[in-house]
């Protein structure tokens with residue numbers, strides 16, 4: 001089954017991801033109707049389905065307009081209809097696995113497409129993670145732990161281009177270890193230079209460089225402990241303090 005994945009940019013830093021074959025398309029978190037509609041028309045595509053990661057307005061803003069025009073199937077978890085690890089099958093496309101990832105919002109869900117591409121909304125960003133609007137840090141921590149267990153080659157497609165700002169945060173927090181990030185900086189520099197787009201990012205890089213996933217690194221526990229004036233003795237406490245530092249960055 002052949003398919004391609006296209007990034008459409010919207011608002012300041014949103015991504016609308018479109019997965020498509022020769023005839024039809026699946027769109028993830030359509031911020032706006034117009035940019036999606038234009039892409040579908042240019043490529044002579046029917047909109048088969050909309051996948052929503054969660055209900056924030058910059059993720060669902062284009063839904064009503066697209067429903068009016070294309071009547072797509074809508075997959076979301078707003079009223080608990082999705083089950084963790086269940087599959088969604090869309091005609092003409094490989095299987096999509098549902099991964100429930102509450103934390104940013106209770107209904108947040110990620111979609112693993114063809115076991116290779118994870119549409120992760122506002123749960124994970126390159127070098128960062130989403131704000132914990134539920135205020136349940138344990139929930140978010142457990143959701144990120146789930147994503148860490150995926151195959152290291154899985155590509156992550158977050159809903160925002162936040163990489164540069166997250167890099168600044170990373171280098172400021174871990175300022176005694178800046179050399180460590182040189183390879184990653186080279187990689188995103190060239191991507192941002194060419195197409196203003198650092199995504200997708202591969203899980204192996206995030207495990208290596210993303211502070212929010214490195215909760216078993218005792219050196220980082222002490223960095224974050226100093227900064228937050230707390231004594232950190234476990235990965236969860238590290239994550240929670242780190243996320244709270246990031247809230248004020």
Ligand SMILES: [Zn+2]
Pocket residue numbers: 054056104122
């Ligand atoms: Zn959100």
